[in-house]
Each structure stands twice: as C-alpha cells, then as structure tokens.
Amino acid sequence: MSPAYEGDHLDFRDARITGFTAKEERYYPRPPREASASLPGAPAVFLGRHDELDQLMRVLDPQADTSGTGTGEPHLAVCVVSGHDGLGKSALALRAAHRAVANDWFPGGVFYVDLHRPGTDPLADDEAVRILLSYLGVGDHEVSGLATAWDGHYRTCLAQRPGPALLLLDNAVQAEQIERLRPGVAHHRVLVTSRSGLTDLEAHAIRLRPLSTADSLSLLVTLLSMGVDGENRAVQEPDAMSLLVDLCEGVPLNIRRAAAGLRKRPDVTIAEYVKLLVENRAAHEARLGAEESTARIGWLQRFGGPWLRRRGP
Numbered sequence: 001m002s003p004a005y006e007g008d009h010l011d012f013r014d015a016r017i018t019g020f021t022a023k024e025e026r027y028y029p030r031p032p033r034e035a036s037a038s039l040p041g042a043p044a045v046f047l048g049r050h051d052e053l054d055q056l057m058r059v060l061d062p063q064a065d066t067s068g069t070g071t072g073e074p075h076l077a078v079c080v081v082s083g084h085d086g087l088g089k090s091a092l093a094l095r096a097a098h099r100a101v102a103n104d105w106f107p108g109g110v111f112y113v114d115l116h117r118p119g120t121d122p123l124a125d126d127e128a129v130r131i132l133l134s135y136l137g138v139g140d141h142e143v144s145g146l147a148t149a150w151d152g153h154y155r156t157c158l159a160q161r162p163g164p165a166l167l168l169l170d171n172a173v174q175a176e177q178i179e180r181l182r183p184g185v186a187h188h189r190v191l192v193t194s195r196s197g198l199t200d201l202e203a204h205a206i207r208l209r210p211l212s213t214a215d216s217l218s219l220l221v222t223l224l225s226m227g228v229d230g231e232n233r234a235v236q237e238p239d240a241m242s243l244l245v246d247l248c249e250g251v252p253l254n255i256r257r258a259a260a261g262l263r264k265r266p267d268v269t270i271a272e273y274v275k276l277l278v279e280n281r282a283a284h285e286a287r288l289g290a291e292e293s294t295a296r297i298g299w300l301q302r303f304g305g306p307w308l309r310r311r312g313p
C-alpha cells in the first residue's frame with residue numbers, strides 16, 4: 001500500500017489502467033508549504049511593553065482557556081492591539097508572533113496579511129481571503145464561483161491544518177474584515193492590529209499607551225549608539241536628551257526618527273537638534289491650527305527631514 005499522496009496530481013500509483021502500473025518516480029509531490037514564512041521580521045531593538053507582551057502571550061497560548069468563563073471550554077481567541085499611528089502595534093504583534101513560533105505553539109502555521117499598507121487603499125475583503133487561501137496552498141485557479149464559496153474553502157483549509165494556527169492581521173480598518181477571516185476552529189488564534197479599537201469585535205483588547213519616559217530614553221540611547229564608534233552625545237548632553245525624549249512623547253516612531261536624524265548628522269549637538277525641532281514643530285502647529293496640533297507624530301517626519309537636508313554636507 002503506497003503512503004498517502006499529498007501532491008497536486010491525480011494519484012495513479014498502483015492503479016491498473018491499461019495494463020501497466022504507474023511508476024513511483026513519476027510523482028512530483030507538491031513542496032511543503034512553509035506558512036510561517038509570511039511573517040515579517042520583528043524589530044531587532046524592542047524595549048518596554050512587558051505587561052502588554054505578557055498579556056498577549058497569555059491570549060495566544062493555544063493551550064490556554066481563553067473563554068474567560070473558567071469552564072475550560074476551548075474558545076477562539078481574537079486579540080486586538082490598538083493605538084494611534086507609530087505607537088508600536090505592529091512591532092508588538094510581530095514580537096509576540098515570533099515568540100509564539102519559537103515556542104512551537106502554532107504547528108498549523110502563522111499567516112500574516114497587511115490589510116492596509118500605508119499610502120494605499122485598504123485591501124478588498126476578497127483579496128484578503130485569496131491571499132490566505134494561497135498561503136494555505138490553494139491557487140486562484142483551484143477556487144471558482146462565488147466569494148462565499150471561497151470563504152467556505154478557506155475555513156475548510158484552516159480546519160485541516162495539522163494543529164493550531166495563528167493569523168496576524170495587521171492594520172485592520174473595520175471589524176467586518178476580521179469577522180470574515182475568523183476561522184471556524186477553536187484552537188486557532190487571531191491577532192489583529194488597528195488604529196481604531198474595533199470595539200464591535202468580540203475580542204481581547206490591548207490598548208497601547210505611549211512608552212514610559214525611562215523606556216523612551218533607553219530606546220533613544222540604544223538606537224543612537226548602536227554600532228557607532230565614539231557616539232557619546234547622549235552621555236555628554238543628558239539635559240538635551242531629556243528634552244528630546246519629551247518631544248517624542250513616548251511614540252516609538254518619533255524616537256526612531258529622532259535617533260535616525262542624529263545618527264545622520266554626527267556633527268550636530270543634541271541641544272541644536274532639539275532647538276530646531278521645537279521651532280519646526282511650532283511652525284507646523286501654527287500652520288495646522290489648534291485641533292491638529294495635538295497630533296503626536298507627523299511634525300518630526302515632515303520637519304526633521306528638510307532640516308537635516310539643509311544642514312547636510
């Protein structure tokens with residue numbers, strides 16, 4: 001008896017068709033699909049967020065009872081990490097997903113879909129299903145008919161995974177997107193990031209807040225000195241560093257941009273950099289008016305760039 005065939009052709013092994021037996025070496029099994037390969041890398045430097053990461057890992061653990069009822073009954077876990085842009089939702093989710101992979105929690109695979117890449121329209125719902133189906137080994141030509149048939153096919157494929165699977169759905173815009181992609185099998189996990197809270201969704205919610213001052217400072221110092229010999233501005237200008245940390249308002253994206261701006265210009269003091277950022281932000285706020293002036297990011301990107309170019313060699 002031949003072992004079960006999992007290739008993508010009809011299995012004629014051992015079949016007597018026209019008087020001969022099909023030969024084993026004629027078979028070209030479909031290569032194994034490495035579902036986890038769709039996961040982007042987590043940031044190499046990741047600081048703080050210990051509580052949030054612990055909370056997330058508890059929800060993701062496929063062995064855990066996530067029903068919250070204490071009955072021990074398995075329950076599909078969806079977790080939404082929300083917060084405004086640049087706060088580190090995707091970084092946290094990726095960190096957790098990679099940790100879960102390292103723990104071997106998801107033998108059924110880890111599937112990543114970016115539902116709304118910056119600067120583009122959100123992914124159409126059908127497109128997200130098609131991408132996931134392709135990760136699951138189903139090509140466009142293999143599914144035809146109505147989109148609802150695709151949904152059924154998608155859930156069937158997920159149900160057939162060899163163990164718990166994790167879906168990481170980044171940058172979700174609406175709860176409906178997630179509802180449609182929610183697997184039917186209880187041991188799978190869905191991790192969502194979204195700028196809005198997606199409060200319509202039955203899900204665990206982790207709302208990110210700005211990084212603490214201590215974590216912000218550690219991040220800035222780490223990024224500034226990483227791999228750069230003789231970089232000692234942070235040590236020489238502690239007061240200016242504190243001001244710069246305040247300006248970044250605990251937003252990791254701001255901290256990364258500030259560090260990148262300083263790394264590009266080793267000849268500029270931190271005090272000089274801060275002074276110009278403050279001037280630039282004031283100009284930005286005056287232009288936008290009171291309402292938008294509270295936006296935590298944007299000004300650093302828009303004004304950090306031109307200023308750095310002006311001062312460039």
Ligand SMILES: Nc1ncnc2c1ncn2[C@@H]1O[C@H](COP(=O)(O)OP(=O)(O)OP(=O)(O)O)[C@@H](O)[C@H]1O
Pocket residue numbers: 043045046047048049083084085086087088089090091092171193195219252253256
């Ligand atoms: N805790 C952290 N430690 C170090 N770097 C971080 C941390 N959190 C986020 N970052 C970095 O800050 C930047 C912004 O983070 P991220 O892209 O995760 O934000 P986001 O909340 O997903 O933003 P958006 O809403 O635009 O998708 C990235 O470069 C990321 O690597």
Ligand SMILES: [Mg+2]
Pocket residue numbers: 089090091170171193
């Ligand atoms: Mg993101």
